[in-house]
Structures are given as structure tokens and as C-alpha cells.
Amino acid sequence: MKIFKWLVPIFLVVFLSACGHRESETERPKGRTIKAELYTTSTVEISLLRELPGTVEAKVRAKLSSKVAGFLKEIRVEEGDRVKKGDLLLRIEDRDIRDKIRALRAGILAAQKDLAEVSARLAFARAEFERYRKLFEEEAVTAQEFEAKKSEYEALSARKGALSARIKELRARLSEAESLLPYTTIRSPFDGQVLRKWVDTGSFVNPGQPLLEIEDTTSGRRVVFHPEETLFSTIKPGLEVFVRFPAKGKALRVWITEVVPEVDPQTRTFTAKADLPKNYQVLSGNYVQVFVPTGKTSRILVPKTALINRGGFYGVFVADKSGVLHFRVIRIGKTFYQEGANFLPVCLKTDCKAYVEVLSGLHPGEKVVVKPPEGVREGDRIAEGA
Template sequence: MNVQPQTPRLLALLAVVFAPPVLAAGDAPPAAAAAELETAEVSHRTVPREYRLDGVVEAVNRTTVSAQTQGQVEEILYDVDDFVEKGEILVRLRDNQHRARVAQAAAELKSATAELARAEDAYARVEGLYKNENVSESEMDRATAELASAEARLDAAQAALEQAREQLQYTRIRAPYSGIVTNRHVELGEIASPGQPVMTGISLEELRVTVDVPQSVIPAVRKIGEVNVYLPNGLQETEPDVTVVQPERITVFPYADMGSNTFKVRLDLPSDLVDLFPGMFVKTGFVTGKKDELTVPRDAVVYRSEVTGVYVVDPAGKVHFRQIRVGRKHGDELVVLSGLMPGETVALDPIAAGVALKAQARAQAQAQAEGNQDG
């Protein structure tokens, strides 16, 4: 049976399928959207020439605390990876003998004080008699000597008490600064002797970077004295947020290593850095001169997965997405390795440029659809 299609419904369906795209409500015309974009011109800029080297982060304060008196380890209050505040007790030693020595020294001081009081009274009596010529000069000399001897015994007793108290304090081994325990050298119940290592720790408050620099670069380091330290989140140069810090002090060792002919250079870092620990590798850039490089504003660069690009606005006002390769960061600018030419214009607002590019694509599709219908 031959069935005729419903002509009105078929025409309506074809009209929906092949209808040209239209701008959504509120969308600006492509030309107007591109004209409103804030742009910047790609140009050359004089930037420092750097010699890149790997450096190792190390702690300025790294200490092994040792016992200063003998005693049995009675209590261990911290262990490896524990954070310790300055002055906190790390290890307690048994202090019974030291307390007994303090008590003995205190008793000797009390006896010496009484002996000095007796000698002073005797000296006062003999001095009065001597002035009245009732005692001989030898008696006066004997009283003077006994008084000086009593004063000396008192001084010795005071020193012995201070020494005993200091030895008692040594049974409380304390942290010299705030830091992290990296190694523990004693066990509970062990007899600690003077000079025996107890704990090793490092401080994270003061860090520095050690770099082995070739001798050919050392003259520029000493003359210019500029170094950029790239922290771990800035090791990948394609990342938008590259953290660069300048050391507070640069120390160049005055001798070279005999095997590698390199000079050791220490870079003291600022004290307000976070997520940086001893033993980590960082990139360092020693400034050796200046050069002209093509740069682009950081705000204009976008990162889409593994693609780095910019929105280029041509002289006709059309927006194009261009993939580029970027290098080091210099302030608010990024060095362009490839993908752009001097004099080209890039959009500073990638979001607005993306909207303009979509509107431009819709307009082109609409114009193409209208051309197909006319044909």
C-alpha cells in the first residue's frame, strides 16, 4: 500500500533540524564582545640571564644534645619526628645522688656561714683589745687570718652549692631551640655519661640552600650577587604560580673542591617560608647578566590540562586560541619560548575571551547555515 507522508509535519521537522543557530538572550554580538576585551601587546623585555643549578635545603641549626652529667635514663619525653619547643625537657636522668649532693653542699654552706660569724665576733673582740694595747700584735694577726679563712670557706661552700645545683639541673636535658627530633641515641634505663649523645634535632625556623657552583660562574656571583631560589611548587616552569624568593645572605666559600672544581655557595632563606624541609631539592638561578626575551603577561596565559595557551586578538578583532610554550617568570610576566610573535595582541581576561570566541563561532556557524540555505 502506498502511504503519502504528512507534508506539513515533515516540513516543520526539517525546519527545526536545519534552522541556523541564533545568539542566546543577553549574548553580545561577536564584534562587540571582542572589542570590549582588555588586551596587551606581546613585546621584548630585558630580563636577567640565569645559570640554573640544583640546590639542597638544609637546616642552619642542627644539633646533637649530649648528657652533661652521669645518671640513669629515667624518662624519655620525646621521640623521632616529635616537635619540641625551646626549653622543653627531652630526657630525665635519675637525680637521687645529685639531690643528696645539693643537700650536703647546703649544709656545708650553713656551717661555713656560722664559722664566719664566729670568726667575725672573735676578730671584733681582738681588734678592740689591740687598740687598747691589751693583746699582742701576733694575736691580732691570728684573728685576721682566721677571719680571712672563714670568708674563703664560705666562698668555697657557695661555689660547691652552685655546682651541685647545676649538676642537678643537668639531669633535665632540655631542647636548646624549637625544632624536630631526628634521632634518639639513648634507651630507657641506660646509664648516660658526660658527653654521650642523647638526641639530635633540627630547627625549621632558619633554613638555607647549599649549591655547588662551577668556577666559571663564581666571578659573576661575586660581582652581581643576585640569586633566585625557586621553591618546590615552582619547579615546573609551566605552572602559573611560581614561588621565587631571594636569599637574605649569599656566602661563597673561598676554596674549590679538588675533585669537581666547584665552589660551595650557601643561600640563607627568609624565615617565613612554609612547606620547606631539610633535604629537599630546589632550583636556583644565579644571575650572570641580562638579555632580551619575548614576554607575555601572566594574566593572559591559561592552562587547559596539559595545554598552555593564550587568546590572541588579530587586527580584525577576531579571537583565536593559540598554544604557546612559556619559560621562567619575571614579576608579572612570563617568558614566551614559542607560539607568539612580537607585536601580537593577547587578551588579559581569558574567561571573557573564551566567551567572545564562542560567540564568534556561533556567528560563523549561523552565517554558514544562512549561506547554505541561500544556495
């Protein structure tokens, strides 16, 4: 009897549980019929691109340096200023050069005055020398008197020669000093923008010392990058490459314009350059990603909109032959963008259609929901004609 008393409650619990289970099975909703676009997977050819870092620079730039020594008297520009060709940028103190020019001119005038005086005396001494030479031949004067006139004539001739050489030297020095005077004012060689300023007013500068760096804003900009030496046979002038500025998002199609035929022995890289569109708005020094074509391969791609993230795992809804949806976890790779019949890992337009590389989890010919509706779940069915 005691055992029976214990069995009755247990039987009731099991019975009620079974009833509840049947009721829940009865109330469980059936799969819904939904409308959604399907994408049939297939193996497509994609372009393989090698990503390399690059830098934007002006096609024409100039480092302006001093050709004379002196203190900076005036600087009229700051970094970032726009300048026109011929604009005065800075001025070096020219007082010492002007003082030197005045001294040389005064020296030339004094030497010319001495030369005129010596020339007059030399003319008289030459006449006396010729007269005494004849008299000496006639034995009308002594040898001592003749030698005195001869010595005077030769001394004045030497003096005239020295003064002439001195004047020539002073004129050469004057010409050199006058040629330095224009270098005390530095002007812009072209329309451009000041990139760097290395000096301030009052600084003492030496010949050859960099003062300013200016880029030409009318000649356009280019991308400079340094591929490894193994790509030297691939990267040639005229090769189509793609560049992408992270801040802008979309990429550009450009062409290689210059390849430097030299490999850096330290980095084992060489230099390549590609011109940007002339009016493309980008700053010198900007970081840019360069994508170099290296070949093609085949992959399964699915629209990026088909992906669903569940707890860090990506998956898609796959419709079976009956149209019933099943969620399947997949492993994905890189993102590609459709450009005509090509699939590239860069977007060349504002609104690119994105696809994701499927590394595992799908096979060609399977149908994937492109944009899963909100609330879609396992067991839902795709409506006929969807």
C-alpha cells in the same frame, strides 16, 4: 533512451546538492564583533635564573652528647617538643659516680688519719735522730744504734711523703669524679625544639655518643644549597637570590650571607647559605628551590591568560590590521612574572601577573587577545575602541 533514464536522476541529485550548498552558504553566520583587550607583543628583557635545590635548616642547632658512661635513667622530651633554656632533658644513672665519690672521700679521710699518725711519729723520730747524731759524734752511742734511729727517721719521712702524694692523688680523682656528676643531667642550651632523639630510657650510653638534637627557634632559619663550582665567582655574600617553597607557591627575595670557600672533590660543588626572614614559618628540612641570577636576555612574552589549549597545542587569537581575529598555534617556553619593570621566572607576590615565553609563532608588534571571550572563533572582529 536507457542512457537518458540514468542521466535524469543523476542530474536531479547534483541540482539538489547545489541548491543545498547555496542555502548553507546563505545561512552561515558572519563573524561577530566582540569586545576584548589586546596586547601588543614586543621583545622584553627577562632575567635568567639558575634553579638549584636547597634545604632549610636552623641557623643554630646543637647535638647533645654524653660525657659520661652509664644507663639512661630518665628522658623527659620527645621529638618535636618545645623546650626552654635550662630545661632538664634527660638524666643518666649517677649511682656509680656517687659511689666512687664516697669511696674516694673515705680514702682521703683514712689517708689523712694515717698521715697525722705518721707525722706525730716522725716528729719524735726526728728528735731522736738529732739526739743520737750528737751522741754518736761524742762517741756516746755505737754506730749501730745511730743507724737504727736514722733508718727509723728516714722510713717515717718516706711514709709521710707517700701518704701526702696519695692524698693528693685521691683529691685529684675526687675532683674529676665530682666534675662528672653535673654531666649526668643534660639541659637545653637554649630555647628551641627537639629535632631528633637517638636513645631511649634504659639505654647504655658511652662518652661522646649523640643523644638529642635541638634547634634554636629564636635565631631564625636559613637556606643551604650546593651550587656547582662554575658558579663560585658569581655567588658571593650580598648577592640577591630567590627561593621558592613548592608548598607555599610564592617566592622570597633573600641575600647570600655565607659562602664556604671550599669545593667538594666528589660532587664538584660548594656550600652557600642565605638567611630567611626571622619570623618566616617554615620547617627545618623543607625542600626549597633556589634561583640564582646568571644574566639577562630578550624574549617575546604574552599574558598567560591569552593561551588557548586545543588538543594539546597552544595558540592565541591574533587581530590583523582590520581587527579580524585569526587563531595561531605557537610554541611556548617558561612562565615569567612581572615584578615592576622586570620579568622573573618566580612570583614574589600572592597575585602575580603571569606571562609565557613565546619560542615561535609570533612576531613583535602583533596584537593578541588577552582574555578570549567564551565562544570566540576564527573571523570574529574586535570592536573599535576595544
